[in-house]
Amino acid sequence: MSSREIGKITSVGVHGVIADVNSDLGNYINTVDGILFVGEVGSYVSIYEIGRTIIAEIIGVDEKSQPINSNGLVKPNSKRQVYLNLIGEIVEDRFNFGVSKMPLIFSAVYMVSQKELITMLEVGREEIEISEGSDKTRAILLTIGKSVIFPDYDVKINIDKFFGFHFAVFGNTGAGKSNTVARVLQNIFEKRNFSAKGAKFVIIDSNGEYNKAFSKLNEINPQIKHSLMNTDVESENKFEIPVWALSADDWATLLHASEKTQMPVLKRAIDIARIFYNIDAPNTDLKNHILASTLLGIIQSSDTSPSKSDKLKAIVTKFGTDEINMDAVLPNSKTLRMSISVNYGNMPDEEVVIKFLNNFIKPNSISERISRTMIPYSLGDFVQAVEFATLYEGSISSQRIQEYTATLMTRLQSLQEGIQGSILSITDYGTVDDYIEMLLGENQIVDLDISSLDDASAEVVTKVLAKLLLDYLKKKDTKAETPINFIIEEAHRFIKNETNYGAIGYNIFERIAKEGRKFGMLLGISSQRPSELSKTVVSQCSNYIVHRVQNPDDLQYISKMVPYINQNMIERLTYLQTGNALVFGSAINLPTLTKFLQANPTTDSDNAKISEKWYVE
Secondary structure (H helix, E strand, O other): OOOOEEEEEEEEEOOEEEEEEOOOOOOEEEEOOEEEEOOOOOOEEEEEEOOEEEEEEEEEEEEEEOOOOOOOOOOOOEEEEEEEEEEEEEEOOEEEEOOOOOOOOOOEEEEOOHHHHHHHHOOOOOEEEOOOOOOOEEEOEEEEEEEOOOOOOEEEEEHHHHHOOOEEEEOOOOOOHHHHHHHHHHHHOOOOOOOOOOOOEEEEEOOOOOHHHHOOHHHHOOOOOEEEEEOOOOOOOEOOEEHHHOOHHHHHHHHOOOOOOOHHHHHHHHHHHHHHOOOOOOOHHHHHHHHHHHHHHHHOOOOOHHHHHHHHHHHHHHHOOOOOOOOOEOOOOOEHHHHOOOEOOEOOOHHHHHHHHHOOOOOOHHHOOOOOOOOOOOHHHHHHHHHHHHHHHHHHOOOOHHHHOHHHHHHHHHHHHOHHHHHEEOOOOOOHHHHHHHHHOOOOEEEEEOOOOOHHHHHHHHHHHHHHHHHHHHOOOOOOOOOEEEEEOOHHHOOEOOOOOHHHOOOHHHHHHHHHHHHOEEEEEEEOOHHHEOHHHHHOOOEEEEOOOOOHHHHHHHHHHOOOOOHHHHHHHHHOOOOEEEEEEOOOOOOEEEEOOOOOOOOOOOOOOHHHHHOOO
């Protein structure tokens, strides 16, 4: 019998695989690989067959009672039996997750050997040569921590399979999620020969805790740069989003617009803004048609003459053209300003104004192709464009459009006056590409601190930025040419499990989860409440790092939504130590209980030292 043999399989069936431990064994055995404990839960065993070696995990140990001796006075003997979970198999020195067929009954069970561990954990295959004979190497595996069961071995993930797909980090508050994310990113940039200069990480830092962890990256590796931006109004590194880059879908998200009455106004407002603020390529006929149609609608409305006059003056003053402006001379030899003035409560030259404006009506002009070129404008400009669009829609459809859009205008004005109004600005960039390239720059990590925002504002900023990045990557000539890993802390605040998507009919994060990978937009979500996350997003993740989770709803959710996981793993999650996590997915050969080292520098997420703050001199 081999020095590593511990027993034989006695049951293969619906209750799993069970093996009886040899009765002559104690709690440990002495092998060529050292002293190994027998029957330790979480350890691995081997089952040898022709052409393959099955690897199984011990998930439970029990006592198997033996029949009592005939004299009835002898103390019953007992044997141990171990319950096995089949993990994978080694074929031709390569480990594959999952087994092709069940093992045979009475097969011998052995403690896993050091050679097999090396194959399973891919030790020694961390880097490959850039070219034959070159002293430069490219990393293909990344060390993320130490194995809890086998502390002499590092736990490694396949870089392409982990960061080339979506991933999730779950765990209770204080379980070590932020430290894990920070430590993994720190490990990426430790390599100085052929550094990861092409990496692009954008982190939505909900609690402002990552800047400290990345503050010394450039000292450790001068080729690596880290940028911090935040949403504080008075900050030198203030984060801004170009308001002119927002689509009607983005505005619908921001303003909770209704589909039938408010979305058309938003779309029209964007068209109006792009037409009237386009100085380089003015479309005079279209401008005049829209302006004249709007003014005629105001004149023909049921408003009082003073109200009409005020609206006419406001629109012409802001959006007047060379042909239609306050100083334009009408057939009555008066200026437009004089002709729309009120005299004794009436507008005496109303008919002359109508006749003048009808000269500019060209019904076919509005169907002409409107330029989709991004035209920079401010939030204030857009507010006025929405007011103009409301009046224009009223002139060509329903006079009650202003009533339908009253709540929209209230939300828009509130947004303009709030902190979001300072974030949505004209910026110094004329195209979305220029803006995104400024945002990313030469940085490998962009840390966006949104801790000063309330939940609603933070959600809007995160969604809009995610959509801008996705649209930017979609326009690239080569797909996934510039992959961006978009990591969201406290993801349950933004990636909600909702079915009502509003007027736009979709959730941007679900779209990224389903379509983003092919364009290089890759999500990393970190959350303490996985049950509140979108099921679509969680199901599209290929890799998971799960710290201690104790909430029954979250445990049940993980068991249903996450592949590669069984009930034994779920039960194990409830008692993990802080800093330990179960790592599993396509980027690692087998689910591995991993101890993550402390980030250096640490994140700014330490627990409050209550006794130190309470008891003072």
